[in-house]
Amino acid sequence: MNVWSQLSAAQQKALLARPAQQDQSALQARVQTIIDTVKENGDKALLDFNQQFDNNQSEQLIVPQNEIDNSPALLSTELKTAIEIAFNNITKFHQAQLPVTKTIETQPGVCCELRYQPIQAVGIYVPGGTAPLPSSVLMQGTLAKLSGAKTIVLATPVKGDMAINPAILYAAKLCGVTTLIKSGGAGVIAAMAFGTDSVPKVNKIFGPGNSYVTMAKQLVAQQATGVAIDMPAGPSEVLVIADEGANPTFVAADLLSQAEHGEDSQVVLVSNCETLINETKREIDAQLSTLSRKAIAQKALLNSPFILVDSIESAIKVSNQYGPEHLIVQTRNAADIVDKFYNVGSMFVGDYTPESAGDYASGTNHVLPTYGYSQVYSALNLMDFFRTYTVQTISQSGLAQLANSILPLAEAEGLDAHANAVSIRLQEAKL
Numbered sequence: 096m097n098v099w100s101q102l103s104a105a106q107q108k109a110l111l112a113r114p115a116q117q118d119q120s121a122l123q124a125r126v127q128t129i130i131d132t133v134k135e136n137g138d139k140a141l142l143d144f145n146q147q148f149d150n151n152q153s154e155q156l157i158v159p160q161n162e163i164d165n166s167p168a169l170l171s172t173e174l175k176t177a178i179e180i181a182f183n184n185i186t187k188f189h190q191a192q193l194p195v196t197k198t199i200e201t202q203p204g205v206c207c208e209l210r211y212q213p214i215q216a217v218g219i220y221v222p223g224g225t226a227p228l229p230s231s232v233l234m235q236g237t238l239a240k241l242s243g244a245k246t247i248v249l250a251t252p253v254k255g256d257m258a259i260n261p262a263i264l265y266a267a268k269l270c271g272v273t274t275l276i277k278s279g280g281a282g283v284i285a286a287m288a289f290g291t292d293s294v295p296k297v298n299k300i301f302g303p304g305n306s307y308v309t310m311a312k313q314l315v316a317q318q319a320t321g322v323a324i325d326m327p328a329g330p331s332e333v334l335v336i337a338d339e340g341a342n343p344t345f346v347a348a349d350l351l352s353q354a355e356h357g358e359d360s361q362v363v364l365v366s367n368c369e370t371l372i373n374e375t376k377r378e379i380d381a382q383l384s385t386l387s388r389k390a391i392a393q394k395a396l397l398n399s400p401f402i403l404v405d406s407i408e409s410a411i412k413v414s415n416q417y418g419p420e421h422l423i424v425q426t427r428n429a430a431d432i433v434d435k436f437y438n439v440g441s442m443f444v445g446d447y448t449p450e451s452a453g454d455y456a457s458g459t460n461h462v463l464p465t466y467g468y469s470q471v472y473s474a475l476n477l478m479d480f481f482r483t484y485t486v487q488t489i490s491q492s493g494l495a496q497l498a499n500s501i502l503p504l505a506e507a508e509g510l511d512a513h514a515n516a517v518s519i520r521l522q523e524a525k526l
């Protein structure tokens with residue numbers, strides 16, 4: 096048992112380390128080669144990479160619009176309804192974030208505005224290496240649609256000779272995706288950043304993905320003109336805080352729900368109750384045997400510490416130090432301690448708030464910073480699809496007053512022409 100109070104600071108830090116990342120310089124070199132190949136060979140490079148990495152022999156890169164339009168017919172009513180409920184809740188939550196122009200008169204006659212402009216062309220990556228993720232289409236596409244983006248490019252890999260998942264098509268239809276590319280990994284990130292014959296160049300690239308995708312996003316943000324990215328959203332993580340009253344069956348289910356994402360996922364349990372930790376471990380073993388992705392979850396569990404703390408206050412400190420992508424709080428006083436947490440991507444409060452709710456349908460976003468980036472990056476939100484700019488309008492008398500600040504400052508900086516642009520006007524207006 097890892098007893099937090101018995102560990103040195105260095106041991107505590109090591110216990111909370113994320114799974115070892117690949118050698119970053121080797122990864123960078125590999126991804127750079129993929130980017131350069133796409134810059135040189137465009138669509139052909141994407142088709143080649145589809146074959147090489149996803150065993151996808153298809154010559155078709157772009158999904159025809161009629162396939163998107165006809166997708167509802169391919170889905171059960173139950174799945175269609177599920178997608179629509181999620182779409183509506185995500186829309187409701189993010190619609191409330193729609194920005195409005197702010198107009199402030201900073202002093203009489205000096206009017207300053209903060210305006211918002213939707214980013215015109217956005218690229219959305221939806222991971223598909225081991226599972227198709229229609230929910231990730233909704234989590235990004237709904238926001239792109241709400242923002243009013245004119246071009247919404249969606250890219251996702253398709254494995255082997257499989258057809259593209261109809262739930263992805265339907266989610267894309269609801270979100271008004273304008274180009275859907277069947278290709279994944281670093282190649283398609285480069286295609287969206289630089290453009291190819293079939294893939295429109297975008298202004299900003301969004302979305303989670305594996306290490307190739309994440310590295311490619313970082314590289315194209317430096318190399319492609321006018322291209323920004325959202326955040327580093329890598330392997331899924333969850334930290335669960337559970338007290339003696341928590342239900343170990345729920346806790347185990349929540350930990351497994353993220354462990355099944357990938358071998359490099361990390362799930363952390365922090366509790367003040369040794370019995371709860373032991374019962375959760377037994378429950379994990381029992382539930383694991385029923386999972387189709389048991390082998391993946393088992394590997395992820397090897398990266399995953401279970402920690403005994405002396406109090407829930409200490410558990411809060413552990414969480415704040417770790418900075419989890421997802422935090423689940425299953426303590427008797429959960430609602431009362433929400434304010435004590437920081438460095439969290441998305442928080443799930445109380446025994447009946449599983450992370451799966453936020454992953455799919457409650458309305459909050461599941462594209463979240465991982466690897467401790469929750470210290471500085473935010474959960475994906477509508478503002479990520481906008482840029483701001485300012486507008487100012489100054490009256491004659493407003494300028495006369497503001498001159499009391501502009502002229503001495505321009506003089507202090509030795510910038511005469513700046514001062515002249517004001518004083519010439521004041522002389523002209525005889526002020």
Ligand SMILES: NC(=O)c1ccc[n+]([C@@H]2O[C@H](COP(=O)([O-])OP(=O)(O)OC[C@H]3O[C@@H](n4cnc5c(N)ncnc54)[C@H](O)[C@@H]3O)[C@@H](O)[C@H]2O)c1
Pocket residue numbers: 144148149221222223224225226228231252278279280281282303304305307308328329330331356357360420461462463464465
């Ligand atoms: N943080 C979040 O918000 C969030 C949300 C959903 C998923 N995720 C994470 O996203 C990740 C998805 O990863 P994934 O692999 O399933 O799908 P993915 O779509 O990110 O990656 C698949 C692509 O990787 C490329 N690739 C595979 N092997 C390669 C190789 N040897 N060399 C070069 N390129 C190669 C291929 O192009 C392939 O199409 C998981 O780690 C999951 O936990 C995170």
Ligand SMILES: N[C@H](CO)Cc1c[nH]c[nH+]1
Pocket residue numbers: 228230231330331332353356420454461462
């Ligand atoms: N938990 C993932 C983000 O870390 C998102 C997801 C998609 N589908 C299910 N879960």
Ligand SMILES: [Zn+2]
Pocket residue numbers: 331352353356454
């Ligand atoms: Zn998930």
